[in-house]
Amino acid sequence: MAGLFSRLVKRTGASILFTIDGEAVEAREGDLLMTAILLHRPALRRFEFGESSRAGFCMMAACQDCWVLLADGRRLRACSTPVEPGMAVIVDGDPNG
Amino acid sequence: MTERLTTDVTIIGGGVAGCAAAVALRRVGLKVVLLEKGACGAGASGVNFGGVRQQGRSLVELPLARRSRAIWDKLNEMLGEDVEFEATGHIKLARSEADMAELERYARDAAEHGLELQLLGANAARADLPWLGEKVVGASLCAEDGAANPRLVGPAFARLARRLGADVREHALVNAAAREGERFETRTDALAVDSRFLVNAAGIGAGKVASWFGEEVPLGPVVPNMLVTEPLPIFVTRSVGVCGGDVYVRQVSRGNVIMGGGRGWGDAELLHSGPTTDQSLTGMRKTLDLVPALRGAHIIRTWAGIDGQMPDRIPVIGFSATTPDLVHAFGFSGHGFQLGPVVGEIIAELIADGRSPSPIEPFAITRFAEASVLPAAAAGVEH
Amino acid sequence: MADPLVVIVGAGPAGVRAAETLALAGLQPILIDEAERPGGQIYRQPPAGAVRPGIYGLEIRKAAGIHGVLAGLGAVDYRPRTLVWNVFQDRLDLLTIEGHGEQRFDRLILATGAMDRALPFPGWTLPGVFTLGGAQIALKSQGVSIGRRVALVGAGPLLPLVAHQYVGAGAQVVAVLDVTPFAPKLLQLLGLAAEPGTLAKGLWYTARNRMQGLAAAYGVRAIRAEGKRQVEALIYKDAMGVEHRIACDAIGASCGLRSETQLADLAGCAFVFDQVGRQWVPQRTGQGRSSVPAVYLAGDGAGIGGADAAELQGRRTALAVLEDLGRPVDLAEAARLDRRLARQARFRKALENAYPFPDHLLDDVADEEMVCRCEGITAGALREAARDKDAAEINRLKAFTRIGMGRCQGRVCGHAAAELLARASGVGIEGVGRLRGQPPVKPIPVLGGVP
Numbered sequence: 061m062a063g064l065f066s067r068l069v070k071r072t073g074a075s076i077l078f079t080i081d082g083e084a085v086e087a088r089e090g091d092l093l094m095t096a097i098l099l100h101r102p103a104l105r106r107f108e109f110g111e112s113s114r115a116g117f118c119m120m121a122a123c124q125d126c127w128v129l130l131a132d133g134r135r136l137r138a139c140s141t142p143v144e145p146g147m148a149v150i151v152d153g154d155p156n157g
Numbered sequence: 158m159t160e161r162l163t164t165d166v167t168i169i170g171g172g173v174a175g176c177a178a179a180v181a182l183r184r185v186g187l188k189v190v191l192l193e194k195g196a197c198g199a200g201a202s203g204v205n206f207g208g209v210r211q212q213g214r215s216l217v218e219l220p221l222a223r224r225s226r227a228i229w230d231k232l233n234e235m236l237g238e239d240v241e242f243e244a245t246g247h248i249k250l251a252r253s254e255a256d257m258a259e260l261e262r263y264a265r266d267a268a269e270h271g272l273e274l275q276l277l278g279a280n281a282a283r284a285d286l287p288w289l290g291e292k293v294v295g296a297s298l299c300a301e302d303g304a305a306n307p308r309l310v311g312p313a314f315a316r317l318a319r320r321l322g323a324d325v326r327e328h329a330l331v332n333a334a335a336r337e338g339e340r341f342e343t344r345t346d347a348l349a350v351d352s353r354f355l356v357n358a359a360g361i362g363a364g365k366v367a368s369w370f371g372e373e374v375p376l377g378p379v380v381p382n383m384l385v386t387e388p389l390p391i392f393v394t395r396s397v398g399v400c401g402g403d404v405y406v407r408q409v410s411r412g413n414v415i416m417g418g419g420r421g422w423g424d425a426e427l428l429h430s431g432p433t434t435d436q437s438l439t440g441m442r443k444t445l446d447l448v449p450a451l452r453g454a455h456i457i458r459t460w461a462g463i464d465g466q467m468p469d470r471i472p473v474i475g476f477s478a479t480t481p482d483l484v485h486a487f488g489f490s491g492h493g494f495q496l497g498p499v500v501g502e503i504i505a506e507l508i509a510d511g512r513s514p515s516p517i518e519p520f521a522i523t524r525f526a527e528a529s530v531l532p533a534a535a536a537g538v539e540h
Numbered sequence: 541m542a543d544p545l546v547v548i549v550g551a552g553p554a555g556v557r558a559a560e561t562l563a564l565a566g567l568q569p570i571l572i573d574e575a576e577r578p579g580g581q582i583y584r585q586p587p588a589g590a591v592r593p594g595i596y597g598l599e600i601r602k603a604a605g606i607h608g609v610l611a612g613l614g615a616v617d618y619r620p621r622t623l624v625w626n627v628f629q630d631r632l633d634l635l636t637i638e639g640h641g642e643q644r645f646d647r648l649i650l651a652t653g654a655m656d657r658a659l660p661f662p663g664w665t666l667p668g669v670f671t672l673g674g675a676q677i678a679l680k681s682q683g684v685s686i687g688r689r690v691a692l693v694g695a696g697p698l699l700p701l702v703a704h705q706y707v708g709a710g711a712q713v714v715a716v717l718d719v720t721p722f723a724p725k726l727l728q729l730l731g732l733a734a735e736p737g738t739l740a741k742g743l744w745y746t747a748r749n750r751m752q753g754l755a756a757a758y759g760v761r762a763i764r765a766e767g768k769r770q771v772e773a774l775i776y777k778d779a780m781g782v783e784h785r786i787a788c789d790a791i792g793a794s795c796g797l798r799s800e801t802q803l804a805d806l807a808g809c810a811f812v813f814d815q816v817g818r819q820w821v822p823q824r825t826g827q828g829r830s831s832v833p834a835v836y837l838a839g840d841g842a843g844i845g846g847a848d849a850a851e852l853q854g855r856r857t858a859l860a861v862l863e864d865l866g867r868p869v870d871l872a873e874a875a876r877l878d879r880r881l882a883r884q885a886r887f888r889k890a891l892e893n894a895y896p897f898p899d900h901l902l903d904d905v906a907d908e909e910m911v912c913r914c915e916g917i918t919a920g921a922l923r924e925a926a927r928d929k930d931a932a933e934i935n936r937l938k939a940f941t942r943i944g945m946g947r948c949q950g951r952v953c954g955h956a957a958a959e960l961l962a963r964a965s966g967v968g969i970e971g972v973g974r975l976r977g978q979p980p981v982k983p984i985p986v987l988g989g990v991p
Contacts (some may be wrong), residue, residue, distance in 0.1 A: 190803065196933070196936055199936075199939065203939065306941040308940065309939075309940065310937075312929065312936075316929065316930065369949055386986070387946075387983060388915070404710070411915070411942075426581070431628075431979075432978075432979060433628075434626060434633045434642070434979075435629065437979075438640055441987075444986070445986060445987070451986050452986060452987050453985075453986075453987070453988050455947075455983035455984060455985050455986065456980060456984050456985075456986060457945075457946070457947050457949070457980070457983045458945065458949070458978050458980075459978060459979050459980065460978055483797045
């Protein structure tokens with residue numbers, strides 16, 4: 061699946077492995093969770109009130125559009141949270157389990 | 158310049174009770190002027206938990222709650238709009254054997270008032286609500302209880318009252334009311350209303366109105382603290398309370414989980430209130446004990462409205478003891494939302510017929526005349 | 541007597557300069573900020589790792605200035621990654637990685653900044669649509685572009701700037717569309733000349749963009765984004781009414797800025813209506829005093845003035861705090877700041893007139909359009925409540941429709957909802973009032989911990 065974001069500046073930080081809907085993917089140290097996901101996927105989560113997805117909006121922790129769900133039940137605001145090794149993000153999976 | 162109005166009944170207070178009274182009075186053909194300090198249904202009756210609950214009420218309230226519950230079934234049709242009432246069932250949880258004994262006792266007493274409660278053991282409670290935390294040892298279920306959207310009910314009654322011909326004035330704070338001969342004169346900054354009857358349904362402001370007629374009542378503020386989460390997948394299928402009443406939870410059909418517990422801050426003089434951080438954080442912790450599945454959720458809003466509370470936690474409903482043709486309906490102590498529709502009808506009955514078929518003697522204002530014999534307060538404080 | 545406790549919320553240009561001024565005067569201010577590193581949104585820094593410094597463009601020196609201030613000031617108690625979610629009397633409620641906490645204050649300076657003002661248009665909730673500020677932050681904080689083919693649309697000085705920055709970083713910008721006409725900008729040149737440096741920069745960005753084949757189209761309307769699961773195209777009508785379709789996978793769109801006012805609201809500050817910006821802002825004096833004695837306001841959080849004005853206001857407000865605490869104040873410096881702020885204000889007025897808030901775009905919003913992104917509330921639902929339920933005031937509309945009740949508390953939808961209500965009820969934008977703030981100003985986890 062093509063990501064929405066594209067990197068313009070090469071990152072030299074350490075590799076960080078995490079998963080999106082069970083698929084292992086790579087990010088770099090210094091990537092926000094939002095960046096890490098959108099470099100691989102076109103969206104962050106499903107919208108609760110319709111058949112559509114969301115990919116964030118303001119990127120400054122104000123609009124609250126970029127909440128993502130982790131498999132461990134945590135809900136994180138992706139634009140203000142650094143990606144961490146081992147995070148298991150649910151983008152298109154069924155949040156009801 | 159003061160505008161002068163003449164009417165049959167002046168109602169002070171545009172909460173659910175006041176607006177429902179305006180509707181009921183119009184239905185028996187009386188002219189009504191309703192004066193609301195802010196916007197109708199935006200005070201205590203608009204910012205409460207939304208519980209349409211009979212279970213757990215003081216037994217003397219049950220006849221009124223039973224009668225009101227019948228109205229709730231027809232409310233959408235009557236109001237001409239959906240107020241999001243759902244009979245989800247209300248489940249009251251026991252966290253100890255003593256709690257369970259209390260639920261059993263209450264169920265027996267309630268049955269005498271025609272309220273059927275279903276007692277559940279720990280396993281049966283978990284079968285009904287699989288996500289329940291470990292502290293629960295049993296429960297009592299009232300299948301016909303539920304909840305509605307409090308923000309919609311009062312305004313819908315106010316609009317219906319208007320459609321029926323009531324003169325509903327918002328942002329009309331009453332400064333004074335007095336009996337003059339056989340009539341009442343009620344004043345705001347811009348209005349002087351002359352009426353045959355006066356209804357005091359002024360919520361937290363009702364104590365002041367009563368005092369204008371020489372009736373001092375021990376009405377204090379109660380400020381239930383409320384929190385709501387972001388929308389979550391539906392799993393809290395019932396309205397949930399506990400023995401002791403220190404926390405209560407429900408999930409609206411859009412997915413937001415509302416939790417109440419503890420007290421906000423309030424200024425009864427300034428009619429000003431808000432949530433309290435300590436209470437919000439405590440409420441979250443207590444809710445997590447009951448609903449561990451909320452551990453990943455976020456609170457997106459908190460609030461606290463201000464209601465009038467009586468020392469015995471039951472309202473004042475009935476004629477004034479000092480002044481003919483003055484009817485009081487206040488002091489709902491944070492749980493008047495479910496009763497609102499029937500209280501409107503009772504007010505209209507008192508004015509039109511001089512009496513109500515419902516047993517309202519326990520709510521007489523005279524019960525505070527001998528302060529030493531106050532009935533004990535009900536244990537639960539669920540709103 | 542213990543030193544007075546001065547707390548500053550927000551480590552952007554205003555907050556950092558306020559902290560600096562107080563620290564140099566011998567106080568030990570507490571500077572609380574939600575982000576990991578200082579700079580605010582305008583001078584936002586990458587979390588770590590290399591993002592080419594050139595991305596700040598002409599602002600590099602100013603950005604570096606703000607970023608470096610705290611390093612040289614041991615007296616500032618700087619607390620990053622800390623959300624202030626409530627103000628109650630003399631106490632702030634905090635959320636940090638460790639959990640909930642509180643902070644008392646004797647004086648509070650709110651330097652809460654601003655965010656993009658969004659306008660709803662068909663397709664604006666599709667993945668791939670961001671604000672212009674969001675597009676800029678993706679670049680300067682993360683070194684990424686929001687898409688492979690990026691269209692930029694809206695109003696305000698950010699539009700040519702983001703276009704310039706994106707092109708400079710090697711992104712493919714396929715369109716720059718200004719929803720306001722060009723004519724008012726020419727008329728305001730005289731006023732803009734009050735700050736010749738800033739004017740030159742604006743013209744420079746615009747000229748550079750033009751040289752790179754990125755001539756902006758002015759006066760565009762009827763914007764819509766299309767795509768099945770994400771943005772595939774941007775469609776618009778030019779000033780002549782001719783429809784254009786541009787293939788793209790990302791759109792940066794917003795119309796100027798709005799102040800972040802929730803904490804000032806919870807602190808009890810009085811608000812005034814800003815006629816040019818068409819928004820309610822907390823009332824402040826030229827020296828940064830609010831209507832609440834212990835609360836001060838600096839920067840874009842109390843009316844949009846831009847980063848340069850924010851730095852000046854941060855300094856000036858700190859002097860007001862010192863004065864009110866009975867500390868010695870450099871009066872010549874205060875007078876100098878007042879003069880510079882007055883010049884900034886003239887410039888800002890001209891800038892706002894050059895980029896008027898395009899409220900006419902709200903006329904075009906169809907009933908089925910989602911106004912509230914959080915809860916999916918449509919323009920039609922708002923109009924129906926205004927019409928059938930007599931909702932003539934914005935909080936009444938909120939009670940009936942849930943507009944402003946979602947996760948963002950009306951930050952994104954509030955202005956559009958107010959404009960729509962003003963049109964539906966006929967009472968005018970000022971008459972519909974403003975959404976009341978409620979704690980928490982941002983979502984807080986039931987469990988505590990990281991926001």
